[in-house]
Amino acid sequence: MKVYNTRAIMASLLICGFVGMFSETALNIAISNLMKVFQISAATAQWLTTGFLLTLGILMPMTGWLLQRFTTRQLFIASLASSIVGTLIAALAFNFEMLMFARVLQAVGMGLLIPLMFNTILVVYPPEQRGAAMGFVGLVIMFAPATGPTVAGLLIEYFTWHYIFWLSLPFLIIGLLVGLKYLDNVTEVAKPQLDLLSVFLSTIGFGGVVFGFSSAGEGGGGWGSTVVLASIGIGLLALIFFALRQHVMRDPMMNLRVFKYPMYIVGLFMVLTCMMIILSSMIILPMFLQNGRGLSAFGAGLMLLPGSALNGILSPRMGRLFDKYGPRWLVIPGLILVAVTLWFFSGITPASSVAFMVTLHIGLMVGISMVWMPSQTNGLNQLPPELYPHGTAIMNTLQQVAGAIGTAVAISILTSGMEGYLHNSKAPTQQTEVANALTLGSQNVFVFAMTVTLIGLAMAFFIRRVIVKREVLHSSH
Structure with missing residues (x-):
């Protein structure tokens, strides 16, 4: 069995995961501040969170295919490149649109990194050590969002919201450098075909459901609004077709056999x-x-x-x-x-x-x-x-x-x-x-x-x- 430098691999993945999760929640505390700065409504400002979730909801279903199609290093580099560019644009953002675009790039980075992190642990650790390794991922997934609001509160009080991103940037670069040095390719690369119909159905399906529920939460017409009901309805319908499609494919994009x-x-x-x-x-x-x-x-x-x-x-x-x-x-x-x-x-x-x-x-x-x-x-x-x-x-x-x-x-x-x-x-x-x-x-x-x-x-x-x-x-x- 191949021996991996598990400590270094975990260190690079956890540093990057921590920073990604940190900036995801740090911005929540800044929302009321951003509403004043950009002169936007709460519903518009909410898109900084909704857009992030929506991007994850659309990208995540494809990660099963991506993990088989590309090497660990390729996905890691793509994930960090997207996170670093997104964080830099966010740090420099002078209007809402620029910040929104940066959030989408950050979400793409996180959407690739989290499944990569779980998959790498399943491959490099024997079953009897996986619990402890997954525990460290838990530390990142819980501790980063916890420190986000506190640190952001301090930064907003004494500096500006831009510093949330300036603070994150050097850590992402360090994580990238550690990963480039120590991260091995831990998975076998196959050449599964990407089924465009599956991508379309999962995007409409998961995207529609996440968008519908997020819109209901933001107020406006609430649960009775046409947008909410149509989004959730179309989303669920697309998901039914998506599931049926996966069932008949030889190489499904999302293998539903896991439910056995x-x-x-x-x-x-x-x-x-x-x-x-x-x-x-x-x-x-x-x-x-x-x-x-x-x-x-x-x-x-x-x-x-x-x-x-x-x-x-x-x-x-x-x-x-x-x-x-x-x-x-x-x-x-x-x-x-x-x-x-x-x-x-x-x-x-x-x-x-x-x-x-x-x-x-x-x-x-x-x-x-x-x-x-x-x-x-x-x-x-x-x-x-x-x-x-x-x-x-x-x-x-x-x-x-x-x-x-x-x-x-x-x-x-x-x-x-x-x-x-x-x-x-x-x-x-x-x-x-x-x-x-x-x-x-x-x-x-x-x-x-x-x-x-x-x-x-x-x-x-x-x-x-x-x-x-x-x-x-x-x-x-």
């Missing part, structure tokens, strides 16, 4: 549950802390830091525990912890103490770290090596879709709760009443997140450890 493996399905379900819980609560909490509790952007970012940092730090530890004991003893207690903290969250008020909310957020994030990586690794372990690219592509694509759905549902629950409260209020414009309305809307969102968790918990009882047969690995000697 029950632990992969359970793992996927757990990952999507975590994604919806995190995104619905992570969009509501900062709003509640700033507008309901009256904290500054930096203050809110600082409050969310301990939980998210702990989640990142614990991720590799959970991976090692998974390698040792399997998923069941982590996933079920983790979901119980998440459900309990969300139940407490559904009772928060503007009078709730900061310490209480920080404690709850820590509980939520520790619970998520017990569920996410163990169930993801366990699910991917059940797949045969030739399905790794497809398994990671499907998981990453559906995560984007679940993220868009979670965000949209959370925002609409929040909005309808607020509108209902203010409609019956005697003084709907008073600051205290607005804060009370926001509190009621936020409580409803936490009840929704708790319901999702309980469904996940019911599913978690079906999880069992996948034993990877060693002879599969010996055959590659």
Whole structure:
């Protein structure tokens, strides 16, 4: 079996992944600042996030094909070139259009890098070490978005939003140089044909669904608007045709045979549950802390830091525990912890103490770290090596879709709760009443997140450890 310099390979992938995820969330804190600078509405500014998600939703389904068609190094260089150029354009941006274009380039970079990272781990690490390696990816995926808002809050307070990107640029260049020196080609390159009809259907399908849910979340006509209903409807129809098309192809772009493996399905379900819980609560909490509790952007970012940092730090530890004991003893207690903290969250008020909310957020994030990586690794372990690219592509694509759905549902629950409260209020414009309305809307969102968790918990009882047969690995000697 070929020996890889796994440390150097992981270092280059993790540095670049961290910076990509950091700039994805750092910009969220800057949205209100950008609305003033560029004189744009909230709905327009929201496109900086929606456009990023949409690009990922369109690109991710193709990554299974890309991972087979190009070498690891080619994809790594393409990913970093796109990220570096996008970050540089964003740092220099003087209008909204320029920044929007930069975001799309950054999303292309991330869309190539994340599946590459998962696939490389599945290839270079033996099954009994994968949990710990996936844990480090978890550290990046959770810790970078956690530090994003806090660091961005500081940069905006003392410099300008451009510095979010100037800060990221040198790290991306370092990651590229480390990767150029140490990253080996870890996969066999095949020459699968790219089926243009599949690309078209997946673009319309995943793109339509992500766009529809994102538009519903942004307000406007809400769920009843023609744009939302048409986007989701056309998207779902295209996805049905896409699935049928993959079923009859000899070399499918997205091999749906992964759904024959029950632990992969359970793992996927757990990952999507975590994604919806995190995104619905992570969009509501900062709003509640700033507008309901009256904290500054930096203050809110600082409050969310301990939980998210702990989640990142614990991720590799959970991976090692998974390698040792399997998923069941982590996933079920983790979901119980998440459900309990969300139940407490559904009772928060503007009078709730900061310490209480920080404690709850820590509980939520520790619970998520017990569920996410163990169930993801366990699910991917059940797949045969030739399905790794497809398994990671499907998981990453559906995560984007679940993220868009979670965000949209959370925002609409929040909005309808607020509108209902203010409609019956005697003084709907008073600051205290607005804060009370926001509190009621936020409580409803936490009840929704708790319901999702309980469904996940019911599913978690079906999880069992996948034993990877060693002879599969010996055959590659």
